[in-house]
Amino acid sequence: MKTIGRLVVESRDAVYRFALFRLGSRDEAEDAVQDVCLKLVSGVDLASVGNVRSYLMRCVSNACVDRLRSRRSDTRPVECAAAAEPADPTEREAGRVGRLLAGLPAEQAEVIRMRIHDELHFTEIAEILDIPVTTAKSRFAYGISKLRRQLSAESDC
Amino acid sequence: MKCEFFRENIWAMFDDEASDAALRAEMEAHTAECAECARFHRQTAAAVEAVTPRCEATAPESLTRRIEKTVRVSHKGALLRSLGAVVSVAAVVAIVVNVALSASPVRAAGKCFGTAAELFENSKTISMLLELRTEPTENMEYIDPSADFVECRLDAVCGADAVVWRFDKGGRVAVSDGRIMTQWLPEQKRGWTGFLCDASIDAVMLANPRMLMVAEREYAATHKGVRYDMTNDGTTVRVTVDAPAQGDYSQSDYMLNTSIAESDNRRVYCFDAQSGRLLSAVVSVRTASGEVEVLRVKSIAYDEPLDAVEVAAVPGDIELQNMLTLDYGSRLAGITARQAAEKIVRAFEKWDAALLDEALVYYGPVMAKVREMYGGSVAVAFGEPFRSGEYPGEFVPVRLVLAGGGICEMNLALRNDNPAGTWIIDGGI
Ligand SMILES: [Zn+2]
Numbered sequence: 387m388k389t390i391g392r393l394v395v396e397s398r399d400a401v402y403r404f405a406l407f408r409l410g411s412r413d414e415a416e417d418a419v420q421d422v423c424l425k426l427v428s429g430v431d432l433a434s435v436g437n438v439r440s441y442l443m444r445c446v447s448n449a450c451v452d453r454l455r456s457r458r459s460d461t462r463p464v465e466c467a468a469a470a471e472p473a474d475p476t477e478r479e480a481g482r483v484g485r486l487l488a489g490l491p492a493e494q495a496e497v498i499r500m501r502i503h504d505e506l507h508f509t510e511i512a513e514i515l516d517i518p519v520t521t522a523k524s525r526f527a528y529g530i531s532k533l534r535r536q537l538s539a540e541s542d543c
Numbered sequence: 544m545k546c547e548f549f550r551e552n553i554w555a556m557f558d559d560e561a562s563d564a565a566l567r568a569e570m571e572a573h574t575a576e577c578a579e580c581a582r583f584h585r586q587t588a589a590a591v592e593a594v595t596p597r598c599e600a601t602a603p604e605s606l607t608r609r610i611e612k613t614v615r616v617s618h619k620g621a622l623l624r625s626l627g628a629v630v631s632v633a634a635v636v637a638i639v640v641n642v643a644l645s646a647s648p649v650r651a652a653g654k655c656f657g658t659a660a661e662l663f664e665n666s667k668t669i670s671m672l673l674e675l676r677t678e679p680t681e682n683m684e685y686i687d688p689s690a691d692f693v694e695c696r697l698d699a700v701c702g703a704d705a706v707v708w709r710f711d712k713g714g715r716v717a718v719s720d721g722r723i724m725t726q727w728l729p730e731q732k733r734g735w736t737g738f739l740c741d742a743s744i745d746a747v748m749l750a751n752p753r754m755l756m757v758a759e760r761e762y763a764a765t766h767k768g769v770r771y772d773m774t775n776d777g778t779t780v781r782v783t784v785d786a787p788a789q790g791d792y793s794q795s796d797y798m799l800n801t802s803i804a805e806s807d808n809r810r811v812y813c814f815d816a817q818s819g820r821l822l823s824a825v826v827s828v829r830t831a832s833g834e835v836e837v838l839r840v841k842s843i844a845y846d847e848p849l850d851a852v853e854v855a856a857v858p859g860d861i862e863l864q865n866m867l868t869l870d871y872g873s874r875l876a877g878i879t880a881r882q883a884a885e886k887i888v889r890a891f892e893k894w895d896a897a898l899l900d901e902a903l904v905y906y907g908p909v910m911a912k913v914r915e916m917y918g919g920s921v922a923v924a925f926g927e928p929f930r931s932g933e934y935p936g937e938f939v940p941v942r943l944v945l946a947g948g949g950i951c952e953m954n955l956a957l958r959n960d961n962p963a964g965t966w967i968i969d970g971g972i
Contacts, residue, residue: 402602476600534590
């Protein structure tokens with residue numbers, strides 16, 4: 387049981403970065419990580435979890451998806467809120483990357499983020515997303531090809 | 544290789560898993576001979592580059608504090624881990640001191656040290672500043688290779704038949720009058736006394752405390768895998784001892800690297816060949832992430848005017864508990880460690896003082912503090928007990944919801960090696 391506490395504390399940078407680049411907001415990223423933390427310590431039997439690190443990342447991923455979903459159902463016009471460029475450089479960077487990936491199917495963008503931002507291997511990504519490794523790899527290949535076309539089209543004109 | 548295959552497997556160029564090394568090599572070879580795929584690869588790399596964050600983002604302090612508040616990472620030592628056990632840091636130091644101050648050196652032992660020890664006779668006091676990777680309030684033997692150095696001070700006076708010493712970590716102080724050791728937490732004005740020095744300091748290390756060589760040789764002879772080396776280049780005598788971690792880690796490495804004895808360690812002492820005085824002492828431990836110095840002597844002063852009574856003095860306002868006259872009780876005898884842990888932790892909720900006074904008998908002086916921390920808390924889970932290192936008891940993993948709502952995970956250290964055979968907590972909380 388020591389591992390949960392240790393793990394979250396030791397992985398805090400990776401977990402925070404993961405949430406920040408998905409949510410685009412430092413405050414929200416903090417809240418998401420805190421949610422995960424609470425969930426983990428209050429009722430998960432780690433003995434039943436295979437790879438603890440993958441499990442942690444999956445929890446963060448789910449927490450971000452939940453937040454993004456509730457944000458969409460929020461009446462607040464997200465576009466307006468996002469229009470003002472954030473002052474924080476990490477939030478700005480998250481926004482820039484987010485806009486680049488916005489044109490891709492969500493599941494492809496997610497694998498690209500996991501591989502490039504979070505430096506997870508495809509085997510880990512597959513475990514976290516509960517998909518076959520071949521699927522993780524092809525999502526990456528399709529997604530990055532689409533992005534490649536998108537960027538070369540931009541540079542062509 | 545077909546170009547189509549190259550494009551489908553482009554992911555392999557952006558991962559470094561060893562299992563795909565052969566595929567990557569093949570693909571790289573293809574880019575060398577196919578301009579079209581080379582271009583495809585370059586453009587894909589540019590796309591990857593574009594979505595790669597250009598700034599580092601690390602968890603803000605506020606988040607770290609929030610996480611730590613939620614998951615209070617259980618301290619291995621906490622208030623008083625295995626208080627009755629070896630004070631190995633003090634022991635290492637004490638050896639040095641005992642050598643340096645040895646009133647009647649064993650002349651026959653060790654060629655170089657025979658000479659050195661004679662010279663030591665002249666030194667009546669020794670004051671040493673040393674740095675130790677530990678927590679200031681922790682038990683004297685506790686080390687943490689990932690912690691910062693804590694400056695400690697050691698003063699010792701050679702009496703007629705005993706060495707009187709004081710070891711001060713800032714948050715915890717230990718003194719020995721040569722017979723009884725006392726230690727206390729200055730901030731809490733509470734402490735413990737009644738540790739018999741010959742029982743509480745590593746008996747093996749100090750079996751023959753007159754000389755470091757003798758003690759270390761003894762250690763090498765009685766502990767498996769200890770290597771020992773001495774060189775003398777005419778100006779410096781250098782003694783190196785390599786010792787593997789003592790204890791059993793087959794169930795858990797929880798205690799590994801929490802004390803010098805429980806680490807794969809190297810102790811290097813340098814003495815001036817002429818004066819025989821200690822020049823330096825460094826202890827390093829080998830951890831998974833490399834070799835880390837955990838103890839080093841910063842400065843040594845000999846023959847400072849130190850008074851033995853002052854060195855061993857305990858401030859008058861410290862409330863002391865005598866370990867020799869503890870009342871262990873028997874409420875937690877005849878059961879398993881896990882059963883004892885459940886009884887104890889469940890008693891936290893309504894603070895069953897009759898049971899907790901027995902279970903926390905070592906914590907008498909800081910009972911109010913323990914109650915403040917754990918009173919009203921509810922146990923949510925217990926794990927399988929395990930043993931680790933040299934700890935004579937068992938560790939029981941426990942998860943609690945504290946009265947304030949925070950969640951706390953800890954490995955309760957329980958032992959029943961007392962006359963009553965009853966389980967008592969001596970660490971983890
Ligand atoms: Zn080709």
